[in-house]
Amino acid sequence: MSSKDWLEKDFYAVLGVGKSATADEIKKAYRKLARENHPDHNPGNKDAEDRFKAASEAYDVLSDDRKRKEYDEMRSLFGSGAFRRGARAGGSGQFDPSDLFGGFSGAGAGAGGGAGDRRFGGAGFSDIFSSIFSGGGAGTGGRRGPQRGRDVEAEVTLDFAHAVKGTTLPLTLRSPGVCDTCHGNGAKPGTVPRTCPQCHGSGLISRNQGSFSFSEPCRECQGAGSIVDEKCPECRGTGGVTKNRTINVRFPAGVADGQRIRLSGRGEPGEKGGPAGDLYVQVRVRPDELFGRTGDDITLTVPISFAEAVLGTDLRVPTLDTPVTLRVPPGTPSGRTLRARGKGVQRRDGQAGDLLVTIEVQVPAGVSDEAREALERFAKLTPTPERGRIEARLRRG
Numbered sequence: 001m002s003s004k005d006w007l008e009k010d011f012y013a014v015l016g017v018g019k020s021a022t023a024d025e026i027k028k029a030y031r032k033l034a035r036e037n038h039p040d041h042n043p044g045n046k047d048a049e050d051r052f053k054a055a056s057e058a059y060d061v062l063s064d065d066r067k068r069k070e071y072d073e074m075r076s077l078f079g080s081g082a083f084r085r086g087a088r089a090g091g092s093g094q095f096d097p098s099d100l101f102g103g104f105s106g107a108g109a110g111a112g113g114g115a116g117d118r119r120f121g122g123a124g125f126s127d128i129f130s131s132i133f134s135g136g137g138a139g140t141g142g143r144r145g146p147q148r149g150r151d152v153e154a155e156v157t158l159d160f161a162h163a164v165k166g167t168t169l170p171l172t173l174r175s176p177g178v179c180d181t182c183h184g185n186g187a188k189p190g191t192v193p194r195t196c197p198q199c200h201g202s203g204l205i206s207r208n209q210g211s212f213s214f215s216e217p218c219r220e221c222q223g224a225g226s227i228v229d230e231k232c233p234e235c236r237g238t239g240g241v242t243k244n245r246t247i248n249v250r251f252p253a254g255v256a257d258g259q260r261i262r263l264s265g266r267g268e269p270g271e272k273g274g275p276a277g278d279l280y281v282q283v284r285v286r287p288d289e290l291f292g293r294t295g296d297d298i299t300l301t302v303p304i305s306f307a308e309a310v311l312g313t314d315l316r317v318p319t320l321d322t323p324v325t326l327r328v329p330p331g332t333p334s335g336r337t338l339r340a341r342g343k344g345v346q347r348r349d350g351q352a353g354d355l356l357v358t359i360e361v362q363v364p365a366g367v368s369d370e371a372r373e374a375l376e377r378f379a380k381l382t383p384t385p386e387r388g389r390i391e392a393r394l395r396r397g
């Protein structure tokens with residue numbers, strides 16, 4: 001805080017005490033104001049929030065003997081309000097309330113402060129405010145002003161055919177929400193949380209240690225300012241529950257394994273009118289027992305017999321739509337690929353990939369006697385001229 005602020009602000013008036021007030025009177029005055037104006041008890045009340053902050057600011061200085069002495073001296077030296085703007089008396093600036101409250105515009109208030117080692121005085125004065133005004137009880141958060149909802153990640157596994165042709169699936173997401181049973185206050189229906197007797201609802205306890213005064217979250221109520229005696233059975237007193245919501249997600253035709261789909265604004269809802277986050281869906285595609293995929297082409301391997309390869313055949317093969325018949329020409333070697341145009345993955349431009357059918361000539365592990373006789377006859381009738389050069393090398397030794 002700058003010295004100028006000290007001169008411009010009458011902390012005694014803020015707390016409604018006289019200049020000679022005792023530490024105990026100051027504490028009492030502060031507690032009363034903090035209790036009356038605590039954001040928890042005045043949701044959405046900007047004036048109460050301002051009074052609460054002003055009281056905390058005043059108490060921070062007046063509750064600290066050393067700071068109070070400096071404050072008194074400075075005001076008697078320079079005179080209230082007579083200090084030139086921009087000038088600084090220097091020396092005692094330990095924190096700056098413009099940093100403190102800068103960016104804080106939230107009208108409402110989250111629930112009580114979080115636990116942790118946060119204190120007034122010295123450094124970290126602003127921490128207590130971020131603690132008070134952030135997060136808390138209902139799990140609804142509530143930091144400074146409108147907040148964009150969180151992005152949500154989900155993973156979906158699609159059937160092969162669904163990925164190729166596109167599909168719409170309902171996706172159930174679990175996200176935190178306010179408990180409907182207790183409306184977030186954590187108390188059993190019919191009961192209300194009572195004001196914490198330790199901190200009188202402020203959620204803060206101040207203690208003096210040497211010349212410093214620390215304000216730390218109240219241990220009795222964990223900084224919430226209130227105590228729940230009978231917990232809400234639905235949320236077990238937390239005020240928050242996990243809610244399921246179902247949204248329909250459209251997966252475009254041709255979506256591939258490993259692809260990530262972004263659905264703008266389908267993540268967690270924003271707070272205080274902030275926009276919703278985005279939903280990212282990580283796509284997994286379950287492999288098909290028959291089909292594979294290379295880019296926009298779908299692949300299929302079809303075994304045929306040696307005789308079919310030699311004599312040629314009409315091959316009826318499945319596609320992701322209706323089956324097609326492919327002509328296997330006579331003399332087709334194993335490993336040759338035949339193409340069924342347009343039977344692959346539908347592209348966005350209206351074109352489609354192909355179905356690539358790879359021929360795999362099967363060699364039977366055993367044959368019947370009759371087949372053996374036929375094959376032996378076949379062998380005599382069918383030389384292997386391609387092996388000529390191998391034979392020649394063998395003859396040369």
Ligand SMILES: [Zn+2]
Nearest residue numbers: 179182232235
């Ligand atoms: Zn509840």
Ligand SMILES: [Zn+2]
Nearest residue numbers: 196199218221
């Ligand atoms: Zn308390």
